[in-house]
Amino acid sequence: xxxxxxxxxxxxxxxxxxxxxxALIQGLPMIQHVYRRVAAATLVDRVLVATDDQRILNCVxxxxxxxxxxxxxxxxxxxxxxxxxxxxxxDLIVNVQGDEPLIQPQMIDQAIxxxxxxxxxxMGTLATRLAGAEDFHNPNVVKVVRDLQGxxxxxxxxxxxxxxxxxxxxxxxxxxxxSIWRHIGLYVYRRALLLDYPRWPExxxxxxxxxxxxxxxxxxxxxxxxxxxxxxxxxxxxxxxxRVEKLMNNxxxx
Numbered sequence: 001x002x003x004x005x006x007x008x009x010x011x012x013x014x015x016x017x018x019x020x021x022x023a024l025i026q027g028l029p030m031i032q033h034v035y036r037r038v039a040a041a042t043l044v045d046r047v048l049v050a051t052d053d054q055r056i057l058n059c060v061x062x063x064x065x066x067x068x069x070x071x072x073x074x075x076x077x078x079x080x081x082x083x084x085x086x087x088x089x090x091d092l093i094v095n096v097q098g099d100e101p102l103i104q105p106q107m108i109d110q111a112i113x114x115x116x117x118x119x120x121x122x123m124g125t126l127a128t129r130l131a132g133a134e135d136f137h138n139p140n141v142v143k144v145v146r147d148l149q150g151x152x153x154x155x156x157x158x159x160x161x162x163x164x165x166x167x168x169x170x171x172x173x174x175x176x177x178x179s180i181w182r183h184i185g186l187y188v189y190r191r192a193l194l195l196d197y198p199r200w201p202e203x204x205x206x207x208x209x210x211x212x213x214x215x216x217x218x219x220x221x222x223x224x225x226x227x228x229x230x231x232x233x234x235x236x237x238x239x240x241x242x243r244v245e246k247l248m249n250n251x252x253x254x
Contacts, residue, residue, distance in 0.1 A: 004112060005046045005090040006038045009077040010098035012053035016237050021056050021098050023235070025245050028063075030235060031056065033101035035065045041108035043116065044094065050084045076212055078187075079198045085191055092116070093194050095187040099235040101244055103186070110226045111188050114150075123216055124188040124224040125152070127181035128231050133172040135182065142183040142211060144225055152223040155183055155211050181225070184232050187213070193221070 010021040010031055017023070021031040031049060039047045049060045052072040060067035068087075074080040077095065085093045092115055094108060107126060115121045127144050135141040139157040147153055154160065166174055189197070203218035205211075216223055235241050 003046075003090045004044050004092045004094060004116075005048060005085075005088055006041070006044045006094040006096055006108065007081050007084050008034055008038060008047070008049045008096050008098045009080045010049050010051045010053075010056050012051075012056055017235070017241075019055075020235060020241070021051075022059055023238075023241055025101055025241065026248055029059055030101050030241070031060060031098055032063050032065070034096065034098055034103065035060065035063070037101075037103050037105055038094075038096050038108060040105035041112070042105070043109045043112040046090070048084060049098070050080050052080075076198075078194075078212060081189075082194050082198045085189075085194050088191070090191060093189045093191055095189070097185060097234065100186075100232050101235065102233045102247065104230045107184070107186065107228050107230050107232075110228050111186050114224045114226055115188050115190070118224075121222065121224045122190045122193045123221055124226060125213070126184040126186050126228050127225045128184060128228050129176065130180045130182040131176045133175055136171070136175060136180065142185075144181045144183040146181065146225050150224055150226070152213075152217060152225050154217065155209070155213055157209055157211070181227075182231070183213075183225075184228065186232075 012019050014020055022029045025033055049067040050070050051057055051067060052070050057067045068084055070080045070083050081095050111124050111126045115124050130136055136159045142155055143160050144155050145153045145161055200215055203215045205218055206214040233244050235244055
């Protein structure tokens with residue numbers, strides 16, 4: 001059995017929503033909701049919050065979680081992850097975004113399982129079927145195309161793959177039945193790969209699409225994309241926070 005550590009990068013600074021890891025949802029800080037759900041994943045042995053802010057560190061330790069300080073100058077969450085991974089001996093490192101308070105523990109297990117079962121897989125992620133035409137055309141919704149074995153061929157903000165023989169008015173009805181996948185930004189890495197990742201220079205397609213995972217594909221990493229029936233509801237703005245709290249309240253009342 002692999003030793004699996006999940007790391008939740010959490011920054012206080014945010015252009016659209018400063019301090020969002022500490023924003024309250026049903027009376028609890030968002031980072032606590034994420035932490036509890038990650039800890040409930042059966043394949044996760046340890047959960048850490050990686051932060052550069054004392055307030056977040058104090059909050060996590062206050063509810064009994066484990067948190068570590070990182071440098072404040074990391075350009076990406078992956079760099080922050082790699083700094084923490086350098087001090088761990090875990091075989092697998094899971095990157096779970098700190099703004100996903102509705103993430104299902106089963107989703108995390110679904111992303112981890114392929115790397116536990118197959119030592120040849122160096123990196124994994126998740127995708128769910130894309131069902132809405134609006135999301136298909138939305139550049140903020142990242143699409144992924146997979147090969148027949150489930151490995152990523154390409155990630156893009158563009159609507160891919162394009163159903164050439166469908167008219168636009170047919171697309172909305174047919175989309176749920178097509179092999180069109182929405183990427184979910186949860187990653188699992190072999191520790192050795194993760195430690196190398198930040199040292200790799202940005203690649204042309206990564207720069208063009210502004211999608212960091214393309215760096216791995218352009219360097220020849222085979223990135224496995226596990227399927228999930230669940231979707232995520234990330235919090236980028238205060239409006240997103242209100243929406244997530246409504247979803248939680250509705251589930252609690254049903």
